[in-house]
Amino acid sequence: MIFSIVVQAPPVQTQGAETALRFARAVLAAGHSIHRIFFYRDGVHNGSALTCTPQDEFNIPQQWQELAQQHKLDLVVCIAAAVRRGVINEQEAVRYKQDQWNLRDSFELSGLGQLVEACIQSDRVVTFGARS
């Protein structure tokens, strides 16, 4: 079966991103495929390359990156939600005249159309949310 996962929870403060990560691993372990993981609202912070986590805690953005590299996953960060929260890539840094950018490798910025396409292509779409 083809899954897509929507992550609206940030990597800190709430548990949603960690649950989503565990769920993604369980989906793959069961032999299913993941068409896309879409990061939306505060979930865009999962795409930051600058998260520095204490050594005895999980660095969730890094774990997304490692999972994506192992399984060739498509990690898409909603561009409109991301730029307003300061999660940008080099191209957006140029567009908004910023000196720095911080989008983590293996993630890409794109639009809500990618979420719509994921809903069409997938047998199941599962959302992991957080109250904001």
Place this chain on the structure above:
Amino acid sequence: MVLHTLNQAPANAACMASALNTITSEDTLLLIEDGVYWTLPAFASQLANLTGRLVALEADLKARDLKADAVESVDDAGFVALCVSHDKVVSWF
């Protein structure tokens, strides 16, 4: 057949109330994260109107030292299996 997940503690009773308004007898409610606190006996009466199947995520029960013997629990693989056996998944948060 819809799988509903709910991750809010009983402190956010409105979230559960909204979910209960839509859950049918064919559906399953999976409690995850702080939602597993709904398995405490003190909240049983508020779940009395639930007509569907009630399940809680094992790792979240363990993390909070909740026993919940009366409630069915699933591990992460079981969560995935519930997604497969239901037509769609609705998340309450």
